[in-house]
Amino acid sequence: MATKLFLLMILLSHVASSFSEWCHPQDKMALLQIKKELNNPTILSSWKPNTDCCKMNWYGVTCFHSNNRVRDLIISNDNKLTAKFPLSIDNLPYLESLFFDHLPNLTGPIPIEPISKLLKLRTLTISSTGMSGPIPNFPAQMKHLYNLDLSSNYFSGTLPYSLYKLPKLGSIFFYNNSLTGSIPPSYGYFNNKNLPSLLLSHNQLSGKLPISLARLNTTVIELSHNKFEGDASMLFGSNKATREIYLSQNLFTFDLGKVELSKTMTTLDVSHNQIYGKLPVGIENILSLNVSYNNLCGKIPKGGNMHLFGVNSFFHNKCLCGSPLSNCK
Template identity: 60%
Template sequence: MTTITNFFLLFIFIFIFLSQTTSLSKGCHPEDERALLQIKKEFNNPSLLSSWIPHTDCCNFKWSGVACSSLTNDRVTDLSISNNIHITSHFPSSIGNLPCLQTLFIYNLPNLTGPIPQSIIKLTNLIYLTISETGVTGPIPKFTDKFKNLVELDLSHNNIIGTLPPSLYKLPSLSGILFNNNNLSGSIPSSYGYFNSSHVSTLDLSYNNLSGKLPISLAMLDIYVLELAYNNFEGDASMLFGSYKKTLVIDISGNRFAFDFGRVDLSHTIATLDVSHNKIYGNFPMAMENVTFLNVSYNKLCGEIPKLGYFNTFDVSSFVHNKCLCGSPLPSCK
């Protein structure tokens, strides 16, 4: 056999080997493909997911909203399905069959209904979880401390019911917690005062049906953004403030809080402060010179409005319907 013939046969062998290797490493793990196709089926095969075609590579960015990572051996790590009124289904339980998922983004699917399936707690590699602006109901899933990498948990603007999960403080990397605009009820667990302040930056529980008095443990909560607006809370909320804290935003408006505002120690970093529509009394506290947005309307405050910082930019609406406030922009003090 000539050298040329040997070379030709070797070339054919290499070509066949490479072809087989390429076909075997098509870039989409078969288990992920099966899971995605089942998710598509449970979504009632919407046109939005028409690019999810069997026996094609789900990792080549041609499957809408799907991304893979070579760091996970081409397993699906990102799933984004959003902005579609034509998806009319229950939340697919097969979502839990994507074990390497790191980002799940379900947004603005108003006709997506039913509870968030418990299978979601199998996705312990999640870093970002967003299920927002949907018709999803049912309780918040019980996320365990196995979610060591979860940074942001956004379940806002849904129809979620039930109580706040008390064990969230055990998630070591959690930074943003957004449960606002749902139908949650009950009180804030005392364990929420034990969030890791070096990680948690935002807690938004506003626009729910939460009630009761705040646990004193929240005095330990030191985060940038705290929003409790428009619930049914009552009693003392002064423990949320503190001159030593890094607070940027506090919004406790639309509740029934009652405490002496003048005895509060404000953070020097606070920029947005909304305590309107409560039963708060007393005078203005110190350290308000850095506040750029203020609303204390509909309370029982008294005394002269300070003349410092940004106060000359606040209009009447920031101060109306108080017991005896006076000074610009309200009538002058007698």
């Protein structure tokens, strides 16, 4: 009798544990397959079949309380993880955030087919990895995607043309790659309600900026350390919500004195170009400024925040004068 009671208690404990497990069976199976595809790295040693993936026990995994589905997957800072991008990622249909960061031995191209099936995805970060190849055109069906961070990898080729079709896209971080070619005219047609940030610095992009960028109302635009040329004045505008513009280390040539700064502008770096003209009206309201190594002329205004800037913000221009440079004649 005692033996039967003992066995019954064991059975009931197993039943209770199965009912108390949060992790959805499909998601748990998918995560274990992803672990296998990543070659069972030590960083994922907490992913064990006999434990619950949704009770904060599994590294990098968080779940929705409402339906016990995996919401976020974050794997980062592992020099020993050596693998390709896991194709089984598409078996996590409720995933909202996918974050692969500082994984230098994660290699290969972006597998767009499985990623494009993550229809609830809001944030995709593949940063500081060994991944390479072209950046694909993410399909419009990924209508919730807001943050796309593919920075500091080895991606090459041209910028994907159809990103503007993603209705909620608000952050585009492609800096520190090996991208070539020009900015597509379609980039002037992002949804301006999102105030998108466009960070493309430290690539090998070139050519003239499309006139359509005049339509773009960005928070931050970062084009420095490329090979762009010609006019960039369309990026400015008094009615825009732009806070920061970085254009340094290019071949831009336009009259800076004719641009209108946004009322929200805090940072302007146009150094190391071939920009000419005077300093624009309202520049004294900026908090961070660098116009050095250009062909600017005229008197540096006083007042506002101009006392914050030293010689390095203005030197190596054609004929700028006034404090902190030499007096105007």
